[in-house]
Amino acid sequence: MTKLNWGMIGGGEGSQIGPAHRLGAGLDGAFTFAAGALDHRADAGRDYGQRLGLAADRAYGDWREMLEGEKGREDRVDLVTVATPNSTHFEITKAFLEAGFHVLCEKPMTMTVEEGEDIVRTAAKAGRICAVNYGYTGYSLVRHMRAMVARGDLGKVRLVKAEFAHGHHADAANADNPRVRWRYDPAQAGVSAQFADCGIHAMHMASFVTGQEVTELSADTVSCIESRELEDDAMVNFRMDGGTVGRLWTSSIALGRQHGLTLQVFGENGGLRWSQEQPNQLYWMPLNGRLQVIERGEGGLSPEADRTSRVTVGHAEGMPLAFANIYADLAEAIHAAKAGRPIDPAADLYPRAEDGLRSMAAVFAVAQSGKARGAWTDARPPMFR
Ligand code: NAI
Known part of the structure; x- marks a missing residue:
């Protein structure tokens, strides 16, 4: 299967949950870490992104720049993870869904019930996956x-x-x-x-x-x-x-x-x-x-x-591998959607926007x-x- 391109917003240097996402997304070789807007400080985000191996033009200073930059690319990211503080999830997730990206949003997905309903409707209208990281x-x-x-x-x-x-x-x-x-x-x-x-x-x-x-x-x-x-x-x-x-x-x-x-x-x-x-x-x-x-x-x-x-x-498996299973489900779901075939039922278990x-x-x-x-x-x- 062809590798998918993956991007992350938030999860910058020193963040709590960023490393678990990078480990999880990278573990099975299903995703290439291709783009990111990793920090609320533009320079710190660009710098850290490049140190993690992103190309200079895809280590973005903020998420709006990333949305603009990725939208027009042929090799645009297939999945965007939103791992920023809670109050920003709604705006970022909605914008990326509307632009046709699949999204994995950190919990809590939104700050209000109305925003949550909006995300469910937006994902359905866009025909895109919106998953929520109940990673456990x-x-x-x-x-x-x-x-x-x-x-x-x-x-x-x-x-x-x-x-x-x-x-x-x-x-x-x-x-x-x-x-x-x-x-x-x-x-x-x-x-x-x-x-x-x-x-x-x-x-x-x-x-x-x-x-x-x-x-x-x-x-x-x-x-x-x-x-x-x-x-x-x-x-x-x-x-x-x-x-x-x-x-x-x-x-x-x-x-x-x-x-x-x-x-x-x-x-x-x-x-x-x-x-x-x-x-x-x-x-x-x-x-x-x-x-x-x-x-x-x-x-x-x-x-x-x-x-x-x-x-x-007998060998321990832990939390980043649990996150990796959410990413493995999403890789299967995205490949199935691209090929127009049904998803493997054992993979159809990622938590949804609902x-x-x-x-x-x-x-x-x-x-x-x-x-x-x-x-x-x-x-x-x-x-x-
Ligand atoms: P944190 O405060 O440790 O890190 C947040 C990161 O996001 C920082 O690198 C910061 O620079 C960056 N950031 C903030 N605003 C941004 C913006 N507008 N654009 C780009 N980057 C931005 O926070 P933590 O603990 O990593 O939590 C992030 C999210 O993950 C929260 O929603 C939290 O609830 C969730 N979380 C989920 C867990 C899970 O088990 N699913 C566990 C821990 C956190």
Whole structure:
């Protein structure tokens, strides 16, 4: 298959998530890193882009320059990743979709539900892929959990328990540090801090694995560090359209927790447990059976798990490889679209703009329910009601 050209906006030198995207996109040889506007400082972006190997005329100073520069090229980028701060996602993603590029946007996709609906419509109108980087769904054993649920191993799923709780903003003395403070400032972060940053990963994963969407929720949101205007901890109960009950805890003050993304799924015939910090083991407890450890890369797993596993069993695979699986899905989707053939079903699992929109609706529902002391609130975007 011919290599695709890939570009990135944001993810500049020293950024948190830029390196994981570059590793993920480059890993399988499906994409060539061909263009970028990597930094909010034009010179720094151009310089870093060239140090990473971009041609001087494709190491752009800002995203508008990149849009203009790429639009007219025959070898223009096939996919653009938007890895800038949250408030810029909407404008950049919309502009690139309208110009006919496929986009992978970082989460949260937008700042409002209306913007989210706009992106879904824009992508549909342009006939372009808009994916959202719920990158942890790229883990092989997360794909396997989904396959096990879909083929009925668990029977009806009664309950799902999701967590994304870390302790990295637990220091009250550090609450005024500018790198932390903006996250809890409604003017910069919007209506939610911790749920919008981390909770949406956990909620999306619950949907991804169960194959169900969240319909309504009740949230208890709290600022454990009192000077914060937005929540640093939330407990969210939810209901899903297939009848599954959901429980979700997200926190940034949970000292001793590191990354803290965990999913448990309890069905009539068995239960599953997976943690992002030990992603190569999945715990499976069949009803009336014994607890079993499923290892990533072992024989007899699902096609979805096999497709997303690269090194042999017993060797660790981690987060950049999960991102690489999102890129592998997108490469397959773009090649399939170009050739006018159906996409490999095991690859048709990348998170969509619709998922990004559902997350925004959940963010606003959590904020509203939290203010109303846990009142049950419709969590669906208006366009999906
Ligand atoms: P960061 O602050 O570490 O880096 C942001 C980068 O974007 C910097 O290099 C900055 O110079 C650049 N930038 C800012 N404005 C720009 C503009 N207008 N044009 C071009 N470049 C610009 O931020 P971080 O942590 O890397 O987060 C970026 C995004 O990724 C956020 O939306 C965040 O929510 C998301 N993220 C997603 C994760 C995931 O697991 N999917 C994990 C961490 C972050």
